[in-house]
Amino acid sequence: MSTLLQLETIAANLWWSWNPDAQDLFYRLNAEAFRAAGNNPYAALRSADATVLADPDFARDVEAVYAAFRRYLSAPSRRADAPQIGYFCMEFGLHESLPLYAGGLGVLAGDHTKAASDLGLPFTAIGLFLKDGYFKQHFDEHGWQQATYPSLDPDDHPFTLVTDAQGEAVTVTVHLGEQPLRLRAWRLDVGRVPLYLLDADVDGNPAELRSLTHKLYQGDRLMRLQQEIVLGIGGLRMLRALGVEPEVYHLNEGHCAFLMFELLRERLAAGDHRAEAEAWVQRHCVFTTHTPVAAGHDRFVPALFTDQMAGFREQIGLTEQQLLAYGRIDPNDRGESFTMTVLGLKLSRKANGVSALNGEVARRQWHHLYPDRPLDEVPIDHVTNGTHLPTWTAPAARAFLKNHLGNGDAFVFEQDFWNAIDNITDEDLWAYRCLLRRRLIDFIRERAPQQSLAQDVALDPDALTIGFARRFATYKRATLLFQDLERARRLFGHLDRPVQVVFAGKAHPADNGGKRFIQLIYETAKDAAFRGKVIFLENYNMEIGRMLVSGCDVWLNNPRRPLEASGTSGQKVAAHGGMNLSVLDGWWPEGYDGRNGWAIGHAPTGLHEDPATQDHDDALALYDLLEQDVLPAFYNRDADGLPRGWIDRMRRAMKTLPYPFSAGRMVIDYVEQIYRATHPARREDLAA
Numbered sequence: 001m002s003t004l005l006q007l008e009t010i011a012a013n014l015w016w017s018w019n020p021d022a023q024d025l026f027y028r029l030n031a032e033a034f035r036a037a038g039n040n041p042y043a044a045l046r047s048a049d050a051t052v053l054a055d056p057d058f059a060r061d062v063e064a065v066y067a068a069f070r071r072y073l074s075a076p077s078r079r080a081d082a083p084q085i086g087y088f089c090m091e092f093g094l095h096e097s098l099p100l101y102a103g104g105l106g107v108l109a110g111d112h113t114k115a116a117s118d119l120g121l122p123f124t125a126i127g128l129f130l131k132d133g134y135f136k137q138h139f140d141e142h143g144w145q146q147a148t149y150p151s152l153d154p155d156d157h158p159f160t161l162v163t164d165a166q167g168e169a170v171t172v173t174v175h176l177g178e179q180p181l182r183l184r185a186w187r188l189d190v191g192r193v194p195l196y197l198l199d200a201d202v203d204g205n206p207a208e209l210r211s212l213t214h215k216l217y218q219g220d221r222l223m224r225l226q227q228e229i230v231l232g233i234g235g236l237r238m239l240r241a242l243g244v245e246p247e248v249y250h251l252n253e254g255h256c257a258f259l260m261f262e263l264l265r266e267r268l269a270a271g272d273h274r275a276e277a278e279a280w281v282q283r284h285c286v287f288t289t290h291t292p293v294a295a296g297h298d299r300f301v302p303a304l305f306t307d308q309m310a311g312f313r314e315q316i317g318l319t320e321q322q323l324l325a326y327g328r329i330d331p332n333d334r335g336e337s338f339t340m341t342v343l344g345l346k347l348s349r350k351a352n353g354v355s356a357l358n359g360e361v362a363r364r365q366w367h368h369l370y371p372d373r374p375l376d377e378v379p380i381d382h383v384t385n386g387t388h389l390p391t392w393t394a395p396a397a398r399a400f401l402k403n404h405l406g407n408g409d410a411f412v413f414e415q416d417f418w419n420a421i422d423n424i425t426d427e428d429l430w431a432y433r434c435l436l437r438r439r440l441i442d443f444i445r446e447r448a449p450q451q452s453l454a455q456d457v458a459l460d461p462d463a464l465t466i467g468f469a470r471r472f473a474t475y476k477r478a479t480l481l482f483q484d485l486e487r488a489r490r491l492f493g494h495l496d497r498p499v500q501v502v503f504a505g506k507a508h509p510a511d512n513g514g515k516r517f518i519q520l521i522y523e524t525a526k527d528a529a530f531r532g533k534v535i536f537l538e539n540y541n542m543e544i545g546r547m548l549v550s551g552c553d554v555w556l557n558n559p560r561r562p563l564e565a566s567g568t569s570g571q572k573v574a575a576h577g578g579m580n581l582s583v584l585d586g587w588w589p590e591g592y593d594g595r596n597g598w599a600i601g602h603a604p605t606g607l608h609e610d611p612a613t614q615d616h617d618d619a620l621a622l623y624d625l626l627e628q629d630v631l632p633a634f635y636n637r638d639a640d641g642l643p644r645g646w647i648d649r650m651r652r653a654m655k656t657l658p659y660p661f662s663a664g665r666m667v668i669d670y671v672e673q674i675y676r677a678t679h680p681a682r683r684e685d686l687a688a
């Protein structure tokens with residue numbers, strides 16, 4: 001096979017996105033084109049440097065990567081007894097060149113899909129073809145967020161249109177009210193897993209509906225409901241058109257829950273009685289809920305729901321009230337809206353939250369759905385989120401770990417790999433930390449002048465570097481560090497203990513509170529005490545995420561407890577020797593052992609009565625920790641110039657966190673605790 005054909009084959013599968021050796025080939029082919037297009041191999045291929053292609057050394061490297069890719073595809077399954085899984089999600093974060101995600105949910109779905117591929121599970125993923133994606137962030141001169149939606153061209157990316165034997169697009173039809181809508185699908189290969197993305201942009205569809213699937217989390221309630229009909233009902237119909245019959249359907253968040261209606265319709269059409277059909281759907285569906293935040297649970301008023309479901313209702317043959325009842329806590333309350341999470345809970349065999357604490361919070365949150373049960377018997381468990389180590393570990397970090405600990409699958413699948421961190425010297429670990437920090441600072445120095453946001457950059461490559469990158473949802477409290485400006489100024493004012501902070505994150509375009517937070521940071525950064533040392537990096541995406549989680553010494557996480565269901569960005573820092581400085585929310589109560597990072601404030605309790613008091617208390621705890629623990633540990637150097645106490649903590653974090661909070665561990669837990677149907681149908685109490 002020619003070098004070019006091998007390269008094209010590698011580019012056509014997102015396996016390259018978590019393999020630095022593969023990325024390096026495209027970089028060598030045409031670095032400028034590759035980077036300008038958001039690290040997109042197709043751009044490098046189009047403008048390949050002919051002398052590079054003709055170079056025998058390059059050809060040999062391509063051959064080696066190609067061979068590794070073939071080995072990956074044919075490796076035996078690590079969980080051969082796993083059932084076939086259909087995984088539905090509204091968004092997928094796979095790589096920065098494919099903006100099919102808004103934040104944590106999408107990145108988690110992408111990581112889950114990649115880990116399913118690593119494990120060799122029989123796994124098919126379904127989502128939407130979000131051609132215009134989530135927005136690209138820039139700013140006006142006042143630091144007020146602006147949004148643009150650059151369109152993806154499928155020809156510039158590894159999408160293939162799903163066609164039949166005659167080469168015609170495979171289509172399925174759903175009804176929005178009485179209006180039929182045809183859908184086609186684009187396929188992305190994520191290692192060994194196919195991901196099908198539904199697209200309403202089909203000839204013959206009404207013009208105003210052709211872009212229905214193109215934007216993520218935009219538009220009104222009608223558009224959201226229509227997108228969810230496409231994802232759930234259309235998604236299952238597309239799977240059937242392709243001959244895919246999963247044994248387990250994993251509903252990752254409620255957006256896709258109409259899939260349960262379509263399964264119910266299939267069973268009723270096959271002759272099941274309603275109770276049998278419901279029991280069948282429950283036996284085959286598992287549901288994950290990702291947030292205690294009310295806005296994260298889609299609700300539709302009865303009139304809108306009934307109007308849009310009219311066509312489907314005729315197909316399934318149930319009454320309006322019967323359909324509505326599946327999404328109501330009180331099926332007899334005719335005023336109650338239809339909630340997707342309620343449908344997901346009612347028609348699943350197992351439900352879970354995404355951390356131990358979130359499971360507990362979710363049981364409290366949905367207790368009223370199970371009035372006859374004590375709180376601890378509310379049937380919602382948890383599987384704690386994890387991140388895909390090959391995606392999130394920086395190439396320089398992979399190289400370091402490989403040199404010291406060896407390479408291969410152990411990095412992904414074995415705790416023993418991480419235990420061997422003990423064999424690395426303090427000197428080497430500290431050099432590793434400093435190298436990664438300096439790479440981040442180089443990246444920021446290069447990036448900042450290209451931004452729309454005008455900022456001075458005076459970062460010190462040896463100073464303690466704090467990172468805060470996440471969606472600017474207000475509960476995440478991005479501005480907490482500046483709650484008491486005088487105290488923050490003092491903290492940044494120590495000449496012998498310099499501190500610097502890098503922020504990144506997008507506010508939802510309708511969230512003015514979140515946008516105001518970004519603006520506040522931008523304005524605060526102009527204060528003489530912070531200038532050059534408080535930086536906002538615009539357009540947070542997976543690339544900026546990778547840079548920050550690898551480079552920062554401290555990862556700050558200060559949500560208003562207990563609203564962070566898991567949070568995953570802090571999990572990504574551990575392999576790089578970064579330290580979490582976090583409220584005990586989401587995954588951190590499980591991760592923190594007293595020696596592998598820091599906990600802000602007290603052990604988790606309920607939500608404070610008074611958020612202002614909680615903010616005040618947490619800000620004080622944060623300042624105290626920084627002044628009394630974090631900064632002294634970082635700057636207390638011995639005769640060799642090494643911060644031994646800091647390195648001890650780093651070592652501890654690198655041993656205890658990467659594997660237990662990896663997507664490999666997470667997906668194995670899903671197989672063993674959730675996907676395998678060893679549990680009887682758990683629900684006997686479905687309302688009629």
Ligand SMILES: *Cc1c(COP(=O)(O)O)cnc(C)c1O
Pocket residue numbers: 102103104105107469470471540541542545546566567568569570572
């Ligand atoms: C990891 C990641 C997230 C999720 O991080 P949280 O800690 O849950 O906020 C969101 N966006 C991007 C780009 C990420 O890489």
